[in-house]
Amino acid sequence: MRILFVNNDGGGFADYVTVTEGTTVEQFFTIKMEGRESSDYLIRVNRQPVPKEYVLQDGDRVTITPTKIEGARPVMV
Amino acid sequence: MRKENFMEKQKNIIRLSNLLLDSLDELKKAKSQQIQSMMEDFSIRCSNATKDSHLFRVAVEKGWLIGAENIRSRISRNINDFSYYLQTFKQLINADETSLPKLSDIYAELLQAEQEFGDIKFDLKEKTLSITTEPITLEDIPLGPFEVSLSIGRINNLYSDSPYRIIALEPNPASCNEEVTHPHVSDETLCEGEGHVPIRAALEQGRFCDFFTMIVNLLQTYNPSSPYVSLDDWSGICCYDCGSTVDNESVYSCYSCGNEFCECCTSYCHSCDETICLGCGTECPNCGELVCHKCLIECSECGSRLCRCCAEEGDLCSECRDIAENSEQQTKTNNEKENKNEEQIKCQNNAAVQPDGVGKTTIHA
Numbered sequence A: 001m002r003i004l005f006v007n008n009d010g011g012g013f014a015d016y017v018t019v020t021e022g023t024t025v026e027q028f029f030t031i032k033m034e035g036r037e038s039s040d041y042l043i044r045v046n047r048q049p050v051p052k053e054y055v056l057q058d059g060d061r062v063t064i065t066p067t068k069i070e071g072a073r074p075v076m077v
Numbered sequence B: 001m002r003k004e005n006f007m008e009k010q011k012n013i014i015r016l017s018n019l020l021l022d023s024l025d026e027l028k029k030a031k032s033q034q035i036q037s038m039m040e041d042f043s044i045r046c047s048n049a050t051k052d053s054h055l056f057r058v059a060v061e062k063g064w065l066i067g068a069e070n071i072r073s074r075i076s077r078n079i080n081d082f083s084y085y086l087q088t089f090k091q092l093i094n095a096d097e098t099s100l101p102k103l104s105d106i107y108a109e110l111l112q113a114e115q116e117f118g119d120i121k122f123d124l125k126e127k128t129l130s131i132t133t134e135p136i137t138l139e140d141i142p143l144g145p146f147e148v149s150l151s152i153g154r155i156n157n158l159y160s161d162s163p164y165r166i167i168a169l170e171p172n173p174a175s176c177n178e179e180v181t182h183p184h185v186s187d188e189t190l191c192e193g194e195g196h197v198p199i200r201a202a203l204e205q206g207r208f209c210d211f212f213t214m215i216v217n218l219l220q221t222y223n224p225s226s227p228y229v230s231l232d233d234w235s236g237i238c239c240y241d242c243g244s245t246v247d248n249e250s251v252y253s254c255y256s257c258g259n260e261f262c263e264c265c266t267s268y269c270h271s272c273d274e275t276i277c278l279g280c281g282t283e284c285p286n287c288g289e290l291v292c293h294k295c296l297i298e299c300s301e302c303g304s305r306l307c308r309c310c311a312e313e314g315d316l317c318s319e320c321r322d323i324a325e326n327s328e329q330q331t332k333t334n335n336e337k338e339n340k341n342e343e344q345i346k347c348q349n350n351a352a353v354q355p356d357g358v359g360k361t362t363i364h365a
Helices: A024-033 B002-061 B063-095 B103-117 B152-157 B193-205 B208-219 B318-351
Strands: A002-007 A012-016 A039-043 A063-067 B121-122 B128-132 B136-138 B141-146 B146-150 B162-170 B181-182 B266-268 B275-277 B282-283 B290-292 B296-298 B303-305
Touching: A024 A039, A024 A063, A024 B162, A063 B208, A063 B275, B002 B063, B002 B152, B002 B193, B103 B128, B103 B208, B128 B208, B146 B152, B162 B181, B162 B208, B193 B208
Parallel strands: A002 A063
Antiparallel strands: A002 A012, A039 A063, B121 B128, B128 B146, B136 B141, B146 B162, B266 B275, B282 B290, B296 B303
16 A cells, blocks of 8 residues: 655655555554654654554555754854 | 634635645746756857867867867866756756645645644735744753744745744843844744755645744754854853853953953953953053053153053153163263363373474584
8 A cells, every 4th residue: 555655854755655554653663764763753644643553544644753853053165 | 703713714724825835836936947047057058168169179270289278278177167067957957846735735734733833823914824832941041932934925935045034932042142042043044954955845845834843843952063052152141352151250341441251352451450351452562561551651752652560661662762772872972982082182282282492402412
């Protein structure tokens, strides 16, 4: 099945990805955001917060946004 | 009545969604125009290269070696610019084409933003869309709530300008710079750091809720390695000279101008021992020590200023004193010479010239 994955970490891309039936949000996060802590991210499915056991459905829209984004002063060249 | 209010609100959100969709359309047009302008520029560069190639061939055929060398060096310069230009052009033309979101997507984004941040403010006249953050506290320093105000009319300038402002509603700015209301906000502009690319991507794709979420998350995070003003220096007193922040106990007040300075920008008057800043101190031309303006007096000869300590040895600067001493020495030498001459003259006068034969004795044979 295909879901829309909006990843606001890094490049901020939005694309359709294929996941196997029965994948939970927690499993999806582990696959896509390898090595990251889920507590550092805001995860929304279809614009709503969901429990980590939520099983993804075909056509779902998953958004992952980091809760800590570091600002930085521009470098003068 | 409630139903009417609800309907009015829905109408406003739809109106706002339409405006946002138009601005995204403008942004897309702006990007296409940028590509068009780059393509035109590209074709001009190519045509210049063709001209240079022709000129070079003619120069070589006719044996004009100096001319050929000039053309070669011009081509060499242009090639460096050209490769950089080509890289930029490639990035622009190969960038993923963002399809415009549907009106219903933008509508859903606005409803989500309302759900996440409470009321969203929409100013039809100014064409701004704003949300307000919770009061933000970083490392125990309260910075108050901020308004994130997105100017819909400026979204099409996304690639050259920031279309949103961060307004401190209860400002607690850094003591050394009132424009800095947050370690990463100066003059209502947020320095996005690692958020730069995803924030722009969210705006391009019409994901307005994601846009606001990332801004809020950025405001709630402190990056100590690159702030406008470090939170360690947030409060305290700002050195009037170098601008660094110092705590109340490490600040020095200048006796002369009354401003406050850090230790590095302060010294003391070597004449009266009062604390002075480097701007109020002047080096005494005589002894080279730093003194305050009040402890400087004028050299009675040349008018240059010298410190009181040096003035105690006479009110002359070292140069004038040297001149005076030399002149005194010269006068003394001259006087001595004159006295010597006078004495010689006197001696000569005492041995008076006698008439011929005077003093001679006749010796009988």
